[in-house]
Amino acid sequence: MMGETTTDSLGTEPLSTLYRGLICDLDGVVYRGATAVPDAVETLNQVTADGLPVVFATNNASRSPKNVGEHLHRLGVAPQGWSVVTSSQAAAAHLSERLERGAPVCAVGGPGVAQALTEAGLTPVRVAELDDTGVEAVVQGLGVDVTWAELAAVGYLVHGGAAWVATNLDLMLPTAHGPAPGNGALVAAVQTATSATPHVVGKPRAALFDLARTRLGTDQSDTLVCGDRLDTDIEGANSAGLDSLFVLSGASRLRDLAFAPPSARPTYVATDLTGLLAPGLPLHTTVPDQLVELTPEAVLRMRVDGDNSKLLQSVVATVWAALDDGRAVPDDEDMWARIERQLELDRASSSSVVAR
Structure with missing residues (x-):
């Protein structure tokens, strides 16, 4: 599915030259927490300078694109040639196509959830602000301060007929102190109480990739996804009909890749992001x-x-x-x-x- 690949260029031209847009994961690919992955920043700066636009796509719904961008700037990523999309924005985009402009939507999670709803022309309403007028939908994303009362409110709203959108279903959140419950674990708590099923927009679903590709303005065949997780980045790329580069600088290991089911197999593999500069051999x-x-x-x-x-x-x-x-x-x-x-x-x- 490579955009500009020919028989002559196969395996000889740098991978980055075979596509017109790159959708790139962040943690484990560009950085590990506060530290850049070796050579990642330099590689990104080179490919964007060469004219390949990049959209960083993250399941992390709690942070705003501005906050993520500031992190990238501090690491030395050049100021031009890229943007950030989050699963909160994908959730807001989904609802903006189905609700009237200004419709009230309950926002549960970090500040990125409410900000994305506002940017999409909807009215975010926090649980503490709910009144008898109600809301038409609820977006549930990760937030470090999400409380039992907020999870209960999601259940009440869903039981009352509100549309339920979950930013992602990552069960586990890796932290510097060890694994912590991810948004998927919190969503599961609500599901257990309500038996309802949310509409999910984050990886490995296609919605976040579709939103990123809209930002890039590229066709499926012209778009490459780069990630370090088989179950989110690569499986999601496959579900969205996109080629992918799997890098071994983050969460998944070579043994995981070797035994990956066909649905989670990437188009390319490399040690890290410098694989973008190497010959592209599927x-x-x-x-x-x-x-x-x-x-x-x-x-x-x-x-x-x-x-x-x-x-x-x-x-x-x-x-x-x-x-x-x-x-x-x-x-x-x-x-x-x-x-x-x-x-x-x-x-x-x-x-x-x-x-x-």
């Missing part, structure tokens, strides 16, 4: 060769003198081909850790990935 065109061998005894062997990027592609393509043929593939964690060390992937990852 994984489905990578023919397993002498670099990697899966023996009849299900032992994965790699040449020690191969180029690491090509070895990485060959490992993934070899394993996928074997799995699709019904062959056995080793699932030993220690073996996959050794492969990561051989490919120097352990340098790209970190255990300190925090709120997305």
Whole structure:
């Protein structure tokens, strides 16, 4: 589905030159908390300077695009050539197409939820401001100060007939102190009490990608998604009909990628964002060769003198081909850790990935 790919350019032109727009995840791809992922900022500045527009798309509904942008500026991302969209904005866009302008909508979550509703021409109403006039819908997003009373109010409103939109269903929020409940866990609490089902707009649903692509003004075939999570970024890209670059600088590891179901398999793989500057060779065109061998005894062997990027592609393509043929593939964690060390992937990852 590559926008400008030809037979001659396949695998020779830099990946960033094959598309007219990039939708990029943030935490684990561009930064890890307050720290930039090595080479990510420099790569982004180069591709935007070369004319590739970027939209950063995040499931984090609590922060406003301005707040995210200020974070990127502090890290050194150039001021031009990019914008930010959040799942709160996707929720607001969904409702703005269905409600009258100025319609009251209950906003539960961080400040990004109410701001997105205002920008979309709707009237955000906090739980403490609810009165007998009611609201037509409720948007539930993550916020560190969300209370039991607010969750109960969501349930009451949904039970009373209000449309319920959830920004995302991420069950877990990685933090510097360890895993914490994500918005999906809070949504699940309301679902348990009401048996209702919300309309979801965040990754891996297509709505956030569609909104980002609208910002870019690109067709599906001209748009590339970059992310570090298979279950949100890559599966979402596939659901939106977009090509994707999976990077191993964040949450998911090589073993996860090797055993990913077809719905969560990316078009490309790279150690980190510098993969945008490398030749774009789709994984489905990578023919397993002498670099990697899966023996009849299900032992994965790699040449020690191969180029690491090509070895990485060959490992993934070899394993996928074997799995699709019904062959056995080793699932030993220690073996996959050794492969990561051989490919120097352990340098790209970190255990300190925090709120997305």
